[in-house]
Every structure is written in structure tokens, then in C-alpha cells.
Amino acid sequence: MKTDFSRDDIDAIYRVIAVRRDMRHFTGGEIDDTTxxxxxxxxxxxxSVGYMQPWRFIRxxxxxxxxxxxxxVQQEITASAEALEERGSEFLQLKVEGIRECAELIVVALCDQRERYLFGRRTLPEMDLASAACAIQNLWLAARAENLGMGWVSLFEPxxxxxxxxxxxxxxxIALLCLxxxxxxxxxxxxxxxxxxxRRPLHTLIMEDGWQTENEADDD
Incomplete structure (x- = not known):
């Protein structure tokens, strides 16, 4: 099935990507079940790799x-600040979660018994995590399109x-999602x-025909 998109559709997709933000400040409220x-x-x-669909959502x-x-999360914030040493006090000034203020809190997890899935994972078992990250990004972009904020919190002991x-x-x-x-x-x-x-300049992250340092890329 071929689906063509209008120029306005295409522009909207790129705009949502550009204005998506990892949000930490919420105003409470609710999200209706339909949304x-x-x-x-x-x-x-x-x-998802091998169509394993490893994501699980816990509301x-x-x-x-x-x-x-x-x-x-607060326990891990303290531990992270200690591990950051000279940047610890700076880190503590950041608002890195919105758990109490967000309308919905969703835990995203990888399913159990993932060892059954070998398709695409025999040499790269972390592809289950990559697949779940794609699901989170889909949710993030959809939320932004709905004018809802979302923040990914990874500061916790599993x-x-x-x-x-x-x-x-x-x-x-793998994630506490504040939404x-x-x-x-x-x-x-x-x-x-x-x-x-x-944000790093894009050209410093693109290489050709092998790994290059930034200086090598500039010399080519």
C-alpha cells in the first residue's frame, strides 16, 4: 500500500520532531482514557527487532x-550527585523529574523471557532495548502532537x-515516563x-567509510 503525504503533512512531522522536549514541569490535570x-x-x-515487541507499559x-x-528517584539523584563530584552541586540544581506533578506516570519495561527471541539478537542482544526506545520515541512524538509534555526519567535502581x-x-x-x-x-x-x-554539530557525528576523528573528517 502506497501512502503519499502532502507538503503540510511532511512539514508537520519535522516540526513535531524539532519541538519535542524532555519535559520536567507539569501542571497536573488529567489525560482522558481515549487520548x-x-x-x-x-x-x-x-x-521491533524480530517483531518481538519487548515493551511493557505499567500505568x-x-x-x-x-x-x-x-x-x-530521589535516592538515585543523591547518588548521582555524589558520583558527579565537582558537578554534583550543579546537577542538584536541575529539575530532573516531574513525578509528583505529571498527570500520568508510566513505567516502561522490557518483557521477561527475552532469550527466546534470537532473530536479530543473537550477536546484538541489546536490540530489545533499542526496540523499546523506538516505542518510547513514538509515544513522545505523539504526545507532543497532542500538546502534552513527556519526560523520560532513568534515575532509579532497577x-x-x-x-x-x-x-x-x-x-x-528502563523508564519512568512523566506525561x-x-x-x-x-x-x-x-x-x-x-x-x-x-547539542553537537551534526557534521561532527557523520563519518564516511570508517571511523574518523573530527580532525580527520575536516581534512577530507
Whole structure:
């Protein structure tokens, strides 16, 4: 089946990609079930290696459980600040999660028994993670198109989180997704605005016919 897109359709896709942001500031509120199902359906349409569809989505509904997940993240924020040494105090000034304020909190995990899937994973077993990341990106872009913010939080110890959610052996949590209405979207990525880092120029990341250093690429 061939589907042609208009110039406006094409421009809209590139615009959504350009204005997507990793959001940390939310205004509470709710996401209706129809919209949430539409977003998760977009995630579920992601490509996956060997069509394994390794993603699992856990919607956190209980306030106490959300607070326990918040506590886990705060513990890792403290540990990360210590590990960052001279940048630790700078890191602590950043807002790196919106767990208490977001409308929906969703845990994304890799399914158990992934060893059964060898197609595309025999030499690269991490392709299950790559597949789940594609699902998260689909959800991110769909949320932005719906004018909803989303933030990916990875600051947690996996095993305590698995215990809290009664996840089976072999499964693995990879993301806490904060999702919901925001007052406004950041003009630029928050870590750029906070001067934590800057986006690298694209030409420094493109190589031809083998690995090149930046200086070698400039000499060609």
C-alpha cells in the first residue's frame, strides 16, 4: 500500500520532531482514557527487532506507589550527585523529574523471557532495548502532537523498582515516563538552557567509510 503525504503533512512531522522536549514541569490535570490509549497505540506501532515487541507499559494509579517511585528517584539523584563530584552541586540544581506533578506516570519495561527471541539478537542482544526506545520515541512524538509534555526519567535502581511493581524475573525497567499537560514547552532543551551541555554539530557525528576523528573528517 502506497501512502503519499502532502507538503503540510511532511512539514508537520519535522516540526513535531524539532519541538519535542524532555519535559520536567507539569501542571497536573488529567489525560482522558481515549487520548492515553491513542498515545500507547502509537508506541505499540514502533518497529521491533524480530517483531518481538519487548515493551511493557505499567500505568501507575495508586498515589502511594507514585510516592514510593518518587523516593527511589530521589535516592538515585543523591547518588548521582555524589558520583558527579565537582558537578554534583550543579546537577542538584536541575529539575530532573516531574513525578509528583505529571498527570500520568508510566513505567516502561522490557518483557521477561527475552532469550527466546534470537532473530536479530543473537550477536546484538541489546536490540530489545533499542526496540523499546523506538516505542518510547513514538509515544513522545505523539504526545507532543497532542500538546502534552513527556519526560523520560532513568534515575532509579532497577531491582527495588522491580520489587515495588512485582515484576517477574528476567524483566527489566528502563523508564519512568512523566506525561501530562504543561504550561509551556521549553524553547530549547532544558539542559542546553541550564548550560549543562550543548547539542553537537551534526557534521561532527557523520563519518564516511570508517571511523574518523573530527580532525580527520575536516581534512577530507
Amino acid at each position: 492515553l490509549t491513542r498515545l500507547l497505540s502509537a508506541a505499540h506501532q514502533a518497529p 501507575i494509579r495508586k498515589p502511594r506507589l507514585r510516592e514510593q517511585l518518587y523516593d527511589l 531491582e527495588p523498582l522491580k520489587a515495588l511493581l512485582k515484576m517477574p524475573d528476567g524483566s527489566h525497567p 501530562g499537560p504543561v504550561e509551556e514547552f521549553y524553547d530549547r532543551p532544558m539542559l542546553e538552557t541550564a548550560q549543562w551541555d550543548q
